[in-house]
Amino acid sequence: MRNLSVLLAVVLASHVSDLFAQDCDGADHTILAGNLYFSPADLTIEVGQTVAWINEGGFHDVNGSVSAVSGESFDNPEVFSLPAVSGNAEGVCMGTYTFTVPGTYNYDCSIGSHAAGGMVGTLVVEETVVESGCNDAFACNYDAAATSDVDCTYNDGTFDLSEGFWLVADASLDPDLDCDIQPAQGVMVQVNDVPGSPVTLVVNSELEDFVDDLVDAGVIDQLSATLAIGAFNNAVFSFCGETVSGDAGLVNITSEWNGEAWNISEIGFSLAPVANMTDGCPDPTASNYDPCANPDPASCIFLDECNDPLACNFDSTAVGSAGCNYFDTELFTLGENDFIGLLDYDDCESGYAGAYSLPVPLAQDSTGGPLYFVLFPDVESFLVENGYDIAAQDIATVSMSVCDTVMNYNSLVIGDTDLIWDGMGFTIDLYGAFIAPDSSFPVGCPDPDACNFDACSHPFLSDDCTYIELGPLATAAGDTGMVTMTELDSLTFVATPGEGLTVEWDSECGELIIDGNTATLVGPETGDCEVCVEAENADGCETESCIVVTVLGSIGDQSHQHWQVMPNPAAADLRVIWQGETTAFDVFDLNGRRVHSTTLPPGSHVLDVSALQPGLYLAGPRGHAPQRLAIQR
Numbered sequence: 001m002r003n004l005s006v007l008l009a010v011v012l013a014s015h016v017s018d019l020f021a022q023d024c025d026g027a028d029h030t031i032l033a034g035n036l037y038f039s040p041a042d043l044t045i046e047v048g049q050t051v052a053w054i055n056e057g058g059f060h061d062v063n064g065s066v067s068a069v070s071g072e073s074f075d076n077p078e079v080f081s082l083p084a085v086s087g088n089a090e091g092v093c094m095g096t097y098t099f100t101v102p103g104t105y106n107y108d109c110s111i112g113s114h115a116a117g118g119m120v121g122t123l124v125v126e127e128t129v130v131e132s133g134c135n136d137a138f139a140c141n142y143d144a145a146a147t148s149d150v151d152c153t154y155n156d157g158t159f160d161l162s163e164g165f166w167l168v169a170d171a172s173l174d175p176d177l178d179c180d181i182q183p184a185q186g187v188m189v190q191v192n193d194v195p196g197s198p199v200t201l202v203v204n205s206e207l208e209d210f211v212d213d214l215v216d217a218g219v220i221d222q223l224s225a226t227l228a229i230g231a232f233n234n235a236v237f238s239f240c241g242e243t244v245s246g247d248a249g250l251v252n253i254t255s256e257w258n259g260e261a262w263n264i265s266e267i268g269f270s271l272a273p274v275a276n277m278t279d280g281c282p283d284p285t286a287s288n289y290d291p292c293a294n295p296d297p298a299s300c301i302f303l304d305e306c307n308d309p310l311a312c313n314f315d316s317t318a319v320g321s322a323g324c325n326y327f328d329t330e331l332f333t334l335g336e337n338d339f340i341g342l343l344d345y346d347d348c349e350s351g352y353a354g355a356y357s358l359p360v361p362l363a364q365d366s367t368g369g370p371l372y373f374v375l376f377p378d379v380e381s382f383l384v385e386n387g388y389d390i391a392a393q394d395i396a397t398v399s400m401s402v403c404d405t406v407m408n409y410n411s412l413v414i415g416d417t418d419l420i421w422d423g424m425g426f427t428i429d430l431y432g433a434f435i436a437p438d439s440s441f442p443v444g445c446p447d448p449d450a451c452n453f454d455a456c457s458h459p460f461l462s463d464d465c466t467y468i469e470l471g472p473l474a475t476a477a478g479d480t481g482m483v484t485m486t487e488l489d490s491l492t493f494v495a496t497p498g499e500g501l502t503v504e505w506d507s508e509c510g511e512l513i514i515d516g517n518t519a520t521l522v523g524p525e526t527g528d529c530e531v532c533v534e535a536e537n538a539d540g541c542e543t544e545s546c547i548v549v550t551v552l553g554s555i556g557d558q559s560h561q562h563w564q565v566m567p568n569p570a571a572a573d574l575r576v577i578w579q580g581e582t583t584a585f586d587v588f589d590l591n592g593r594r595v596h597s598t599t600l601p602p603g604s605h606v607l608d609v610s611a612l613q614p615g616l617y618l619a620g621p622r623g624h625a626p627q628r629l630a631i632q633r
Contacts, residue, residue: 030053057610064107068116076103136152140239180263253267308321339436354455358383362402397411397412409428470544472496481548482575483547585607
């Protein structure tokens, strides 16, 4: 149970970070984070630029508040930080930050001893120097003191003009519709929007035919049509904020945005950017007909047209499915998250252990079709690796509807069945799973490592979790995580439990001579093993800290051996014992390509191999026969 809870915690932590991490696309600069590094560690940017951090491996955060080494404030011009995120070789977005105050910013990774290990960085934010200006009074950025128009802006980006405009004659608008743009009465006009030049309209045969049709229909007279076409052909425009200005020779145009369009009363037309309009159904026979929206025929819904038996409003006499409704319940909302659990938990009255569940949100595509589960890659990998292949395949192929208290469940694995709401969720008996929404889980502490762990609580939301304070187990020399000794040596370990805690030592390595918060290992057996200390408070809450010990044979026993690597297989850290002169240590793939190289002085060293993909390699000091090295994660 504990191993499974740890795996679940990793999966959930990954998806919590996915939910809260920002989008790194579009940042001005990117900094890579990995095993004890930020790259580049020193970066100079301009005020207003955005920096993204990408995690290539390990569990790291970005801390621009208080130094994790000294405990003192960085005294940055402004405090910034990004939450901790687990990374991988493909790179995981940790988030972005836009720097608006100039100055020098220092930051580090506050996780564990990463900052003390060198995971620190510096950002210098410089004032942007304006080297030119705009002396055209028609432009949005007019500056009377400027001597050049090279930097003039005629579209400040308040509105997106890239999709063109709907152009409608004011005289053809239906006043009963209460909107100033009615696409069915207008024509779409494209624009020339070149940076540094005024905006112009593209006058083509379609626009000319549209104006001629207005004359033929008696909407406008020939003189008005001639003036309008002349203005369209010759006018230059600037779009600054919500104001449009135009110059067409004898006709000067100024109009303020009214919330829907600009009314150009000088020529009797209104126009609105297509990108600013919401999409809607242009078919008057549809139930959701919207003559004031940007025409989107695919959005039209025709009532009483649902011939899909999976839908809540199935009608066997219908001939279409455009009006099908696949979610019709008041039990929960389609917008909230949903979770699948594969474990019963005796302490949960409902049997629904939220802390041991996985996120599989219910979703619906833009066409309004059947519901489906979003199967995150990490969730799928976890299910497969833990023997729930059937569940993974089922979740990936199912289509559903939720109608009142029934989930109509149709998958390639278990076929077509009905799941009944039991007050908290739905149960899939085939593989003993439950599906429950956000709102069915109470908020508690979902962390199995916390003293107040509540297996029944919401997996992503939590009250304050409480923990035992136990510092990392260290040797008397201050080493943590992984150490090396010989079978003839002894090694002393020091625990740092919080006040009021009792400790218990345990070792698979050999005999421990225990003296309160210290213990000395004597007579260890060669190989890899662990020394652990467990702390417990008066309420029985426990926590543990361990050190991996590599025990080598005595020097006399190993005099014939020049070098060793351990562990093998390795994941991220590889310890190399080298008895020769300083040389290079190389790693080759099985095609003979060198994929990693580092300088290797004599002694015991830990190398970072986290960047290597899982698989088999050949590794060794240069000039010596390499040995096989396996990378596994």
